[in-house]
């Protein structure tokens with residue numbers, strides 16, 4: 342199936358959606374006149390992580406005659422995406438090889454992940470996909486450590502009153518009743534409607550200056566994604582939906598209720614809606630129109646069925662296949678162990694790039710254009726995370742009673758997160774959480790043991806210059822699983838990885854900083870340097886691939902040719918309009934051919 346056929350069914354109901362997203366007139370990046378050829382002759386890509394590789398791939402697809410050079414400082418490509426099969430030394434297990442994942446371990450499905458599906462299709466990876474269904478324990482059972490025990494969170498579906506009771510007596514829900522008063526609390530004063538604030542302050546303000554929900558629940562979720570500090574991270578950048586609901590309606594719950602009324606006709610017909618920014622809506626439309634995707638990929642990775650997925654040989658397989666594909670292309674060159682030390686615009690308006698490698702220092706090359714995926718600490722600082730993989734051949738290594746109230750069927754799960762409200766005296770290792778990989782990523786090994794990853798550090802290590810070494814990492818991980826999960830036996834495998842500055846932190850004021858950095862870069866390099874990667878597009882693998890895809894799309898659809906130098910940051914010049922529109926389950930249905938009924942997007946007000 343070619344998605345293009347269904348694009349019209351998506352677009353037609355929304356007459357107000359422009360075919361091409363327009364830049365609002367206040368965009369400051371529109372001031373250069375260029376006389377560029379239809380396509381650049383040469384492009385440099387800085388960084389060979391997933392953003393750099395997928396940018397090279399999508400650009401090469403759209404500009405087949407352009408010569409692309411990827412610069413990567415390290416020996417291997419892929420950044421912190423790294424999986425490895427490790428041999429178990431136990432004689433009884435015939436030297437089985439267990440798959441360990443050192444960095445990101447699963448991908449989520451969803452309508453905004455279409456570019457990842459396109460990559461999977463193009464690279465022929467579908468048969469190697471391994472999914473975890475929405476029904477699986479890993480998708481249903483999640484735990485939070487509070488204060489010393491694991492507390493299971495409710496899963497979607499009919500309420501389990503016994504579980505709710507256990508949750509209540511654990512004390513984790515302290516402060517939740519204040520939510521009832523949220524609609525009656527004043528919104529931001531008029532002169533502060535656009536003001537950013539930290540996630541902790543935002544949540545606490547809506548709950549009557551009560552920080553307990555933020556400290557207990559929100560901080561745990563944020564640890565699992567950003568490994569970050571809710572007192573520093575931006576509510577506007579990280580929780581844009583609820584931040585905008587408050588901005589428009591003065592209350593999140595009231596906003597939701599009012600919007601639901603606006604789309605009642607749809608929800609009555611089973612089409613569920615969500616708040617969507619104009620940018621996301623246009624992006625979804627563009628992607629659906631642009632994709633050329635096999636129906637089998639959509640079926641296998643449907644958001645309805647699949648919660649997360651990986652590949653037979655872990656996420657590394659995506660990197661390896663991408664690298665192989667790029668190396669096969671005559672117009673792509675990959676320079677590893679080659680660090681970009683300087684770049685500037687020369688008198689001919691070309692980018693002069695200086696690089697150094699083991700064999701040559703200060704080598705100069707000129708390019709028509711460059712895409713940087715390198716970290717940019719001036720927009721977002723980054724945190725360091727240590728991952729410790731532990732494997733026990735004993736599948737019952739976790740003492741079952743540690744999993745708190747549970748039924749037999751759902752006795753494992755995704756793992757657990759540790760909120761900031763757990764005192765550091767109780768968490769001296771500064772752990773963020775533990776993933777039960779034997780459940781979270783299934784069907785990768787031939788034997789089932791207990792496979793865990795302990796995550797340490799993140800914002801708890803802010804300002805540290807030195808980090809624990811491998812031995813200390815192992816000792817800390819073992820003491821954590823002993824205390825929390827009752828595991829006293831020695832692991833059969835242990836692997837420690839330190840990922841320095843791996844997760845960018847979108848701290849308060851982030852969006853303003855990106856816009857001003859965007860203007861600076863656009864001025865300095867006259868639009869010849871674009872940026873993408875996890876400092877701008879979201880911290881997940883899917884976000885990086887989508888950023889790369891949209892950058893290539895922008896370049897082809899005029900970005901490279903016309904005067905609107907968006908340098909890959911178009912999202913930050915969105916009109917700021919928000920709508921109530923179909924959620925991703927409803928949108929996915931349109932991909933399978935069912936039409937959305939005609940209706941107007943319900944506006945979030947102005």
Ligand SMILES: C=Cc1c2[nH]c(c1C)Cc1[nH]c(c(CCC(=O)O)c1C)Cc1[nH]c(c(C)c1CCC(=O)O)Cc1[nH]c(c(C)c1C=C)C2
Pocket residue numbers: 443444445446447448449564565566567568649726728755756757758773774775776781796844880881882883
């Ligand atoms: C390896 C450490 C990472 C931590 N956060 C991320 C990584 C790679 C980035 C990240 N993690 C999640 C998301 C959102 C959904 C997504 O795009 O995949 C992002 C951007 C969610 C997540 N967190 C953990 C897992 C296994 C997943 C994916 C599966 C799911 O959502 O069900 C575990 C985990 N990650 C971190 C910690 C501290 C942690 C603790 C248990 C940091």
